Amino acid sequence: MALGLGVPQDQMLERYLTLEDKRIPPEIVATGPVKEIKWTGDQVDLAKLPIVTHASKDCGPYVTIGVQVGKDPDTHIRNLSIHRMLVLGKDKLSLWAPADHHLGRMILKAEEKKRGLEVATAIGVEPSLIIGSQAKVPYGIDEYHVAGGLRGAPVRLTKCESIDVEVPAAAEIVIEGVTIPGERVADGPYGEYPGCYSEAKHAPVLKVTAITMRQNPIYQTALTGMPVTENHTLIEYGNAAVVYREVKKIVPEARAVNMTPGGTFRHHVVVSIKKRAENEGRNVILALLSLGIGLKQVIVVDEDIDPFDPMQVEWAMATRFQADKDAIIVPRIACSTLDPSCPENRVTAGLGIDATAPMKERWRFEKVEIPGVDKVKYV
Numbered sequence: 001m002a003l004g005l006g007v008p009q010d011q012m013l014e015r016y017l018t019l020e021d022k023r024i025p026p027e028i029v030a031t032g033p034v035k036e037i038k039w040t041g042d043q044v045d046l047a048k049l050p051i052v053t054h055a056s057k058d059c060g061p062y063v064t065i066g067v068q069v070g071k072d073p074d075t076h077i078r079n080l081s082i083h084r085m086l087v088l089g090k091d092k093l094s095l096w097a098p099a100d101h102h103l104g105r106m107i108l109k110a111e112e113k114k115r116g117l118e119v120a121t122a123i124g125v126e127p128s129l130i131i132g133s134q135a136k137v138p139y140g141i142d143e144y145h146v147a148g149g150l151r152g153a154p155v156r157l158t159k160c161e162s163i164d165v166e167v168p169a170a171a172e173i174v175i176e177g178v179t180i181p182g183e184r185v186a187d188g189p190y191g192e193y194p195g196c197y198s199e200a201k202h203a204p205v206l207k208v209t210a211i212t213m214r215q216n217p218i219y220q221t222a223l224t225g226m227p228v229t230e231n232h233t234l235i236e237y238g239n240a241a242v243v244y245r246e247v248k249k250i251v252p253e254a255r256a257v258n259m260t261p262g263g264t265f266r267h268h269v270v271v272s273i274k275k276r277a278e279n280e281g282r283n284v285i286l287a288l289l290s291l292g293i294g295l296k297q298v299i300v301v302d303e304d305i306d307p308f309d310p311m312q313v314e315w316a317m318a319t320r321f322q323a324d325k326d327a328i329i330v331p332r333i334a335c336s337t338l339d340p341s342c343p344e345n346r347v348t349a350g351l352g353i354d355a356t357a358p359m360k361e362r363w364r365f366e367k368v369e370i371p372g373v374d375k376v377k378y379v
Ligand SMILES: Cc1cc2nc3c(=O)[nH]c(=O)nc-3n(C[C@H](O)[C@H](O)[C@H](O)COP(=O)(O)O)c2cc1C
Pocket: 064, 065, 079, 080, 081, 082, 083, 084, 085, 096, 097, 098, 100, 101, 102, 103, 133, 134, 135, 136, 137, 222, 224, 230, 231, 232, 234, 235
């Protein structure tokens, strides 16, 4: 991520926050390398692409890191996102874009008008586009503008052959298609980001209308499954940015935010704050559980605890937390579709742990320090 954005690793969140807000609109160009080869009509054949079956129990080959471009059927504002696609035939793919994601909403909006949604999938694009597609910006913001900000220059786009959608002119491969209104397919098992196999029972279906590519294109794929894979790291900062901004609204002295790797960078977060009112930690918990980005566990610690150090976080829980008064359980909130522990699709319980020390009698919670101990050399 840091290399892709040209940012020092230890400043990632800070720099990402500024870059994500920059917003540089794309430029349209007449053509580009992605138009060197064009397959239309009968030439379209997905079997000619080296689409990979990744995990041992996957039901078939999936495109896993294609950046999808769709347009809202009313406003025509674009959206970028990444959704897995299972090969169903020479010109058919599943498209796992559920309604909790913007492309899924666009597909449903088009179906209400009895139409398919035109969707282009760009494979092999530069990091700013992949990272930009993961930005948690509201519906109605074109992530091409976000990607432009991340790369510090406009993304160059060219028009598709068979649909009214613009794609990166420098992409390796573009798959153009239209969703088939009302058609759904059971798509799975597939080794998903929670680290378990999932089956999407109602995945929309895409009819491929054209494929364009460079001469000798490079086909890019990505792993998902047990954390940590590309699917996890790519989403870390998009999620951390939303969380950090939200925490700052409540506690201006938010110190750090750790979307934890074991929590898939999506379900669990540890936040450290310098609180100035007794129950600010509880407000942070409630705000984050209601964000709708899939969080189900929020741990809040004080500013003297490093949220990236699991030992320190557990220590804070061991010495500053009482379950009966400091835990919050919020029943039945909307969440990710893929957590296998959910009792129903997209229903989860939120857990908040306020492991910040009470403000009165602060000395009882102070860390013991031995002067000079860090200067002792044992070997
Ligand atoms: C490698 C990779 C694969 C992904 N696969 C899927 C997927 O199959 N289905 C899905 O809904 N989201 C998937 N995502 C996550 C979405 O792309 C991500 O949440 C995105 O921000 C959604 O965009 P939106 O906010 O415009 O809806 C994937 C992310 C990555 C990095």
